[in-house]
Amino acid sequence: MTVEQVAELLGGRKILKTKISGSLSMADVTARGFPAKSFDRVKEALRLSDVEVARILGLSSKTTTRLRKAENKLLSPTASDRLYRVARLYLLAVEVLEDEDSAREWLTTPQVGLNNRVPLDLMTTEAGSREVEALLLRIDYGVIS
Numbered sequence: 001m002t003v004e005q006v007a008e009l010l011g012g013r014k015i016l017k018t019k020i021s022g023s024l025s026m027a028d029v030t031a032r033g034f035p036a037k038s039f040d041r042v043k044e045a046l047r048l049s050d051v052e053v054a055r056i057l058g059l060s061s062k063t064t065t066r067l068r069k070a071e072n073k074l075l076s077p078t079a080s081d082r083l084y085r086v087a088r089l090y091l092l093a094v095e096v097l098e099d100e101d102s103a104r105e106w107l108t109t110p111q112v113g114l115n116n117r118v119p120l121d122l123m124t125t126e127a128g129s130r131e132v133e134a135l136l137l138r139i140d141y142g143v144i145s
């Protein structure tokens with residue numbers, strides 16, 4: 001899974017309004033804030049409700065409604081960073097589990113390797129995201145998890 005693949009999930013050049021050619025260009029776009037349409041792209045890919053994605057991003061449901069109504073509205077850098085983490089780890093889960101449906105189910109189900117916590121719930125923080133990533137990599141390399 002590459003930064004370019006994450007960019008494509010977030011809407012690609014059409015939605016992000018720039019070509020992502022590596023981690024530094026992704027960092028620049030994240031710091032500026034992703035367009036609200038990126039929120040919808042990830043929400044649809046993971047088949048989550050507005051409420052679920054808003055919670056993960058630390059937004060209120062009213063904020064998500066306002067984002068959709070305002071044309072060219074950008075997420076905050078903090079919400080964009082969280083959205084990037086969710087998109088990246090979703091794609092990693094798809095890669096490791098070799099199936100989108102399996103990845104969605106795994107991300108929304110308590111995992112023994114995470115002390116029976118739900119991976120998506122842990123993605124609200126960098127530390128939690130690292131634990132999710134570490135577990136996925138252990139699964140990928142066949143380490144007992």
